[in-house]
Amino acid sequence: xxxxxxxxxxxxxxxxxxxxxxxxxxxxxxxxxxxxxxxxxxxxxxxxxxxxxxxxxxxxxxxxxxxxxxxxxxxxxxxxxxxxxxxxxxxxxxxxxxxxxxxxxxxxxxxxxxxxxxxxxxxxxxxxxxxxxxxxxxxxxxxxxxxxxxxxxxxxxxxxxxxxxxxxxxxxxxxxxxxxxxxxxxxxxxxxxxxxxxxxx
Amino acid sequence: xxxxxxxxxxxxxxxxxxxxxxxxxxxxxxxxxxxxxxxxxxxxxxxxxxxxxxxxxxxxxxxxxxxxxxxxxxxxxxxxxxxxxxxxxxxxxxxxxxxxxxxxxxxxxxxxxxxxxxxxxxxxxxxxxxxxxxxxxxxxxxxxxxxxxxxxxxxxxxxxxxxxxxxxxxxxxxxxxxxxxxxxxxxxxxxxxxxx
Numbered sequence: 001x002x003x004x005x006x007x008x009x010x011x012x013x014x015x016x017x018x019x020x021x022x023x024x025x026x027x028x029x030x031x032x033x034x035x036x037x038x039x040x041x042x043x044x045x046x047x048x049x050x051x052x053x054x055x056x057x058x059x060x061x062x063x064x065x066x067x068x069x070x071x072x073x074x075x076x077x078x079x080x081x082x083x084x085x086x087x088x089x090x091x092x093x094x095x096x097x098x099x100x101x102x103x104x105x106x107x108x109x110x111x112x113x114x115x116x117x118x119x120x121x122x123x124x125x126x127x128x129x130x131x132x133x134x135x136x137x138x139x140x141x142x143x144x145x146x147x148x149x150x151x152x153x154x155x156x157x158x159x160x161x162x163x164x165x166x167x168x169x170x171x172x173x174x175x176x177x178x179x180x181x182x183x184x185x186x187x188x189x190x191x192x193x194x195x196x197x198x199x200x201x
Numbered sequence: 202x203x204x205x206x207x208x209x210x211x212x213x214x215x216x217x218x219x220x221x222x223x224x225x226x227x228x229x230x231x232x233x234x235x236x237x238x239x240x241x242x243x244x245x246x247x248x249x250x251x252x253x254x255x256x257x258x259x260x261x262x263x264x265x266x267x268x269x270x271x272x273x274x275x276x277x278x279x280x281x282x283x284x285x286x287x288x289x290x291x292x293x294x295x296x297x298x299x300x301x302x303x304x305x306x307x308x309x310x311x312x313x314x315x316x317x318x319x320x321x322x323x324x325x326x327x328x329x330x331x332x333x334x335x336x337x338x339x340x341x342x343x344x345x346x347x348x349x350x351x352x353x354x355x356x357x358x359x360x361x362x363x364x365x366x367x368x369x370x371x372x373x374x375x376x377x378x379x380x381x382x383x384x385x386x387x388x389x390x391x392x393x394x395x396x397x
Contacts, residue, residue, distance in 0.1 A: 012383045013376050015355065048397045049387055053355050055332035056340065058251040058260075061244050065261065070239035073269040074232060 002028035004038050015053075016046040217241070220286035228275040239268055245287070245357065246294045252352045253298035255337055263301070267294045288366040291353060295367055299345045332396050339389040347382035354379055 007029055014020045021029070032039045217223055217237035226234035243264055250263035270293050278289060340348055346368055353359040353367060365375040390396045 056336040066240045066243035069265040
């Protein structure tokens with residue numbers, strides 16, 4: 001048995017049209033409406049709300065709207081696709097099953113053709129002398145570099161020998177004294193006294 | 202009151218195949234299927250969008266945007282998930298309406314239809330028009346999800362389960378939204394003389 005409160009809840013959710021109510025509530029609701037004035041009042045209120053809602057009607061559908069919006073939607077879809085730039089072709093492997101084996105065959109054929117046409121395949125015979133010449137050139141360059149190294153070693157050895165001769169008298173800062181320098185400059189090499197050069201003047 | 206487009210849709214569904222078949226064909230880029238689908242569902246989307254926005258221009262934009270999304274995302278539709286094409290489409294349209302209103306880019310509401318049926322008599326027609334305008338204003342003030350639930354249930358004849366799918370909630374959640382929306386609507390409309 002349904003009570004007034006339960007009927008009120010059904011009316012606020014579903015409205016007054018019993019066809020829209022849950023099926024199991026229709027029978028008990030009818031029974032309640034026959035015996036309760038409060039229930040009938042609530043039902044009338046729900047009917048008046050439904051009537052008010054029914055007064056809110058949209059304008060008639062604009063003529064040709066379906067065709068127009070379909071065309072415009074398709075146009076927009078195409079322009080969006082164009083703006084997005086490159087797009088992969090759509091192959092359906094289900095409805096167009098020949099694409100997969102055909103694509104594979106084209107790829108394999110292209111690979112074989114490229115293999116035969118590739119310039120790397122021409123190296124084998126005609127280019128052999130060029131390779132020999134190139135190796136010889138490399139050998140000559142290596143010999144030249146070896147010679148340069150030997151000459152450098154010789155120069156270093158000479159410098160080492162020079163470094164082994166007795167050092168000159170030096171002042172505390174490592175330079176030859178001015179007396180020694182003068183003697184070196186004016187010594188005639190015969191071991192005469194230092195004052196002999198004055199006599200020559 | 203069910204949308205007049207509902208009967209029309211049922212009639213149209215005999216041509217062009219089921220919704221699921223059409224969406225599957227659209228996913229392969231079939232423009233003919235897309236046009237059939239647009240013919241079938243433009244009325245529904247326009248009706249929902251207009252009641253959500255109360256603007257003809259906004260409703261037309263929503264129809265176009267919804268169909269564009271359908272064209273782009275048809276491949277994502279999976280019937281096995283349980284949602285019908287209709288609820289999937291309504292979800293797209295409703296979300297677009299809510300997003301558009303949140304963005305605040307367009308003035309919503311206030312643009313109501315001219316008249317119902319002049320043969321009913323001028324007085325009656327005027328009363329109906331005024332009631333419709335008031336209901337429209339009050340609906341605009343409802344929270345978006347409550348408004349969506351009420352529109353989908355009352356005008357588009359959707360079940361609670363379908364509304365739950367559209368609004369991505371549970372059936373109980375959808376019932377709560379309907380309950381609150383009707384209560385709020387009644388409360389507001391009681392302030393207008395002669396509406397209820």
